[in-house]
Amino acid sequence: MERHDVIVVGGGLAGLRAAVEAKLRGADVAVVSLLYPMRSHSVAAQGGINAALGNADPSDSVERHAFDTIKGADYLADQDAVLEYCQDAIERVLELDRWGVPFSRFEDGRIAQRPFGGAGFPRTCYAADKTGHAVMHTVFQQALRLGVAFYNERAVLRLARDEDGVRGLVAMNLQTGELEAYEAKAVIMATGGAGRIYARTTNSHQSTGFGMALAYWVGAPLEDMEFVQFHPTTLYGTNILISEAARGEGGILLNAKGERFMERYAPEKMELAPRDIVARAIWTEVLEGRGFENEYVHLVISHLGADLIMERLPQIWELALKFAGVDARKEPIPVQPGQHYTMGGIETDKHGRARIKGLYAAGECACVSVHGANRLGGNSLLECVVFGARAGASAAEDVQRRGFDGKEAVERALEEVEGRIKVLLERGREEGHSNPYRIRRDMQQAMWEYVGIFRDEEGLRKGVETIRRLRKEYRESAGVPAPPGPFNQGLLDALIIEGMLDVALVVAEGALRRTESRGGHYRTDYPKRDDEKWLKHTLAFYTPEGPEFDYKPVVITRWQPTERKY
Amino acid sequence: MPGRVREGETVRFTVFRFDPKSDKVPYYLEYEVPYRKGMTVLDGLLYILQELDPTLAFRYSCRAKICGSCAMMINGVQRLACETQVADLGRRVKVEPLAHFRVLKDLVVDIEPFLRQMEAVMPYLYPKEDVREPRVSPKEFEKYKSPSDCIWCGACVSACPVAATDPLFLGPAALTQLYRFAVDSRERDDVKPLRLLVADSEGSGVWRCHQVYACAEVCPKHIRPGSLIAELKRMTLKARLTGRI
Ligand SMILES: Cc1cc2nc3c(=O)[nH]c(=O)nc-3n(C[C@H](O)[C@H](O)[C@H](O)COP(=O)(O)OP(=O)(O)OC[C@H]3O[C@@H](n4cnc5c(N)ncnc54)[C@H](O)[C@@H]3O)c2cc1C
Numbered sequence: 001m002e003r004h005d006v007i008v009v010g011g012g013l014a015g016l017r018a019a020v021e022a023k024l025r026g027a028d029v030a031v032v033s034l035l036y037p038m039r040s041h042s043v044a045a046q047g048g049i050n051a052a053l054g055n056a057d058p059s060d061s062v063e064r065h066a067f068d069t070i071k072g073a074d075y076l077a078d079q080d081a082v083l084e085y086c087q088d089a090i091e092r093v094l095e096l097d098r099w100g101v102p103f104s105r106f107e108d109g110r111i112a113q114r115p116f117g118g119a120g121f122p123r124t125c126y127a128a129d130k131t132g133h134a135v136m137h138t139v140f141q142q143a144l145r146l147g148v149a150f151y152n153e154r155a156v157l158r159l160a161r162d163e164d165g166v167r168g169l170v171a172m173n174l175q176t177g178e179l180e181a182y183e184a185k186a187v188i189m190a191t192g193g194a195g196r197i198y199a200r201t202t203n204s205h206q207s208t209g210f211g212m213a214l215a216y217w218v219g220a221p222l223e224d225m226e227f228v229q230f231h232p233t234t235l236y237g238t239n240i241l242i243s244e245a246a247r248g249e250g251g252i253l254l255n256a257k258g259e260r261f262m263e264r265y266a267p268e269k270m271e272l273a274p275r276d277i278v279a280r281a282i283w284t285e286v287l288e289g290r291g292f293e294n295e296y297v298h299l300v301i302s303h304l305g306a307d308l309i310m311e312r313l314p315q316i317w318e319l320a321l322k323f324a325g326v327d328a329r330k331e332p333i334p335v336q337p338g339q340h341y342t343m344g345g346i347e348t349d350k351h352g353r354a355r356i357k358g359l360y361a362a363g364e365c366a367c368v369s370v371h372g373a374n375r376l377g378g379n380s381l382l383e384c385v386v387f388g389a390r391a392g393a394s395a396a397e398d399v400q401r402r403g404f405d406g407k408e409a410v411e412r413a414l415e416e417v418e419g420r421i422k423v424l425l426e427r428g429r430e431e432g433h434s435n436p437y438r439i440r441r442d443m444q445q446a447m448w449e450y451v452g453i454f455r456d457e458e459g460l461r462k463g464v465e466t467i468r469r470l471r472k473e474y475r476e477s478a479g480v481p482a483p484p485g486p487f488n489q490g491l492l493d494a495l496i497i498e499g500m501l502d503v504a505l506v507v508a509e510g511a512l513r514r515t516e517s518r519g520g521h522y523r524t525d526y527p528k529r530d531d532e533k534w535l536k537h538t539l540a541f542y543t544p545e546g547p548e549f550d551y552k553p554v555v556i557t558r559w560q561p562t563e564r565k566y
Numbered sequence: 567m568p569g570r571v572r573e574g575e576t577v578r579f580t581v582f583r584f585d586p587k588s589d590k591v592p593y594y595l596e597y598e599v600p601y602r603k604g605m606t607v608l609d610g611l612l613y614i615l616q617e618l619d620p621t622l623a624f625r626y627s628c629r630a631k632i633c634g635s636c637a638m639m640i641n642g643v644q645r646l647a648c649e650t651q652v653a654d655l656g657r658r659v660k661v662e663p664l665a666h667f668r669v670l671k672d673l674v675v676d677i678e679p680f681l682r683q684m685e686a687v688m689p690y691l692y693p694k695e696d697v698r699e700p701r702v703s704p705k706e707f708e709k710y711k712s713p714s715d716c717i718w719c720g721a722c723v724s725a726c727p728v729a730a731t732d733p734l735f736l737g738p739a740a741l742t743q744l745y746r747f748a749v750d751s752r753e754r755d756d757v758k759p760l761r762l763l764v765a766d767s768e769g770s771g772v773w774r775c776h777q778v779y780a781c782a783e784v785c786p787k788h789i790r791p792g793s794l795i796a797e798l799k800r801m802t803l804k805a806r807l808t809g810r811i
């Protein structure tokens with residue numbers, strides 16, 4: 001059994017930042033990660049990271065950043081947390097610069113900042129259009145420098161919990177195929193988003209939301225899971241992201257009739273209106289027959305000139321060329337909306353603590369909540385560093401007052417996982433078992449169709465029914481015909497799919513209950529925001545039969561909800 | 567010229583298989599994969615995994631050439647599976663693990679020795695303690711911009727004839743990172759000579775590079791490790807001549 005004061009699950013930006021903080025504060029910390037850290041999906045972030053540095057416009061301020069975030073969130077964000085988050089932002093970003101992030105620069109040598117959707121000022125710091133790669137590698141490097149311990153290619157499959165909270169975890173070492181037990185005084189979840197519960201997503205293949213299921217299974221509630229962000233511009237075909245930076249730099253959207261249709265949806269902000277608004281606008285154009293091939297619209301950047309494109313949007317240019325065969329210097333890029341970001345997640349306070357002792361969360365798998373019903377671009381890399389650092393600090397502090405003593409809980413968890421694996425492998429040897437990948441595909445399709453950009457009661461009911469039916473099928477007949485051993489991807493995926501189904505069900509049922517429209521959650525049968533009934537956070541608690549729901553108030557301090565217009 | 571492949575036709579994937587636990591020698595399996603427009607080699611491997619053979623092992627994550635997981639030999643060349651269009655290869659695709667890496671299973675190789683090489687050059691910046699808000703001239707930024715793009719995929723190391731035969735050589739990826747930090751003024755000045763000493767070390771450093779530039783041929787991020795190593799050679803010589811190291 002391995003033992004560490006603090007174990008961080010996940011080696012993405014949030015997990016690495018948490019580990020660095022705990023290490024700097026003297027804790028014994030290890031990262032247990034499914035992927036080698038540098039493979040984590042944070043590397044895919046393109047556009048940038050927000051902080052009110054005021055380098056582009058000195059009249060920007062922490063308060064304005066906070067206000068934009070809260071308004072963007074459609075007032076579902078906790079305002080106390082948002083204000084502290086925007087305050088921390090400045091130091092966290094300057095620290096990244098000191099650690100070596102290759103930020104793009106203004107002529108005077110300061111960090112360059114550019115405009116981004118939903119922001120009143122150019123406050124997005126960036127490293128060309130590879131900001132996530134730049135920032136995450138830098139934090140990974142610092143973790144190496146500080147001597148953080150890494151257990152890589154370990155898939156955490158269960159958290160171990162007893163009456164006194166979370167005590168450790170069980171992981172599969174992919175390189176040996178063996179299960180391993182870990183004891184810890186603090187476990188920080190940093191497992192990223194749940195994009196892969198949807199058929200069309202910008203997220204990586206490993207962004208499954210499984211980490212959320214792990215916390216949910218041991219009793220931590222998932223908060224606001226029905227709020228899913230659909231990015232307006234993903235490459236038609238692969239749904240690889242075409243960053244908002246393309247529009248920030250002046251790119252425009254045209255439908256098949258050549259109209260700049262954003263005029264009709266957000267006359268003032270146009271293409272730079274918040275993501276949910278632009279995504280719905282594009283999908284409306286497509287559904288009403290003004291798209292190309294009933295699937296996509298055009299994003300045009302050619303008028304920006306080849307020089308600007310190659311300097312500031314080189315990756316977008318290359319992605320469009322490699323994955324869609326389009327030279328964006330001359331031709332329009334075919335784009336359609338796709339799932340992009342999971343606003344909800346494991347409920348935490350503003351210091352990264354979950355409801356259960358010994359459990360913490362940060363990054364996309366957590367819900368503080370600073371993004372409320374809709375996250376602004378550039379705010380989630382920031383969330384990873386701000387709340388990663390906070391969770392790391394909280395854990396380092398708390399472990400001083402907690403012992404190990406988790407052996408029994410860990411052993412119980414181990415037995416449970418062994419049991420599941422045995423069943424999957426036994427069934428795999430029988431004729432007529434269900435292929436977990438097929439179950440996953442059906443789930444992804446149902447989520448896209450019924451719990452997608454536009455929702456209504458009828459569709460949501462179908463969605464819930466479908467997911468429940470697939471869960472049942474999974475429990476009764478999923479099997480894996482692959483012998484145990486190293487890199488048993490089929491087995492690992494089957495175990496993960498169980499968690500994905502539970503997370504998907506929380507999203508679908510939460511969406512069915514919420515009879516209003518707010519941010520990323522858009523109900524055609526309830527098109528208006530309803531503050532009287534729904535200015536509250538959703539909490540979903542695990543039971544074997546399905547989620548149980550509760551609600552809690554939103555923290556409102558300075559900014560009273562008003563209608564969101566752009 | 568590869569034969570043209572069309573929607574609905576099948577492509578034959580010849581896949582290297584090896585499980586050191588049970589197999590004495592590696593072997594190849596063939597799979598027929600239905601072609602779809604835009605299909606990448608990674609898409610083909612995923613099809614095999616999900617529909618034909620859940621025992622196939624390979625690494626992948628982002629599917630957008632940014633995480634560095636999926637470097638492998640594709641029709642004999644180091645490439646990222648996720649950015650390689652099947653249509654550019656024709657009807658036959660042969661996939662094998664990265665050359666000169668130890669195979670853990672099928673297409674998965676042991677990258678630990680590669681990581682040790684990276685760590686040996688201290689691929690991290692030692693921050694200055696007295697500067698709160700560094701300034702960086704656009705000129706300096708240009709120097710470390712390209713090497714900062716490295717995704718640690720290992721393709722260059724696999725292609726390098728020196729690295730293939732000499733386990734002591736730090737290799738193109740690590741030396742590229744060494745250069746990247748050596749030219750960054752945000753780092754403490756007292757670390758710089760140490761970096762150049764590592765570059766200069768006889769059995770493992772820049773002088774082992776014969777400037778074959780095989781690295782630059784295969785780097786998916788268009789970094790030119792060989793050229794940066796040449797620059798490091800100049801920096802090292804200069805430091806020696808001026809007595810800095
Ligand atoms: C294409 C794209 C572009 C984006 N652009 C921007 C942008 O410009 N600005 C911005 O602010 N945000 C952006 N975002 C959002 C932002 O990148 C993510 O929200 C953020 O990087 C998530 O980081 P994370 O550390 O929470 O998770 P990740 O980086 O996804 O890391 C998750 C980690 O958890 C590990 N893990 C998962 N499950 C397990 C398990 N069971 N056991 C062990 N380990 C596990 C994985 O191996 C991985 O290391 C973008 C997102 C995408 C998809």
Ligand code: SF4
Nearest residue numbers: 716717719720722785
């Ligand atoms: S230099 Fe290029 S080929 Fe070498 S590891 Fe980095 S990205 Fe890969």
Ligand code: FES
Nearest residue numbers: 629633634636648
């Ligand atoms: S899957 Fe990430 S680089 Fe290919």
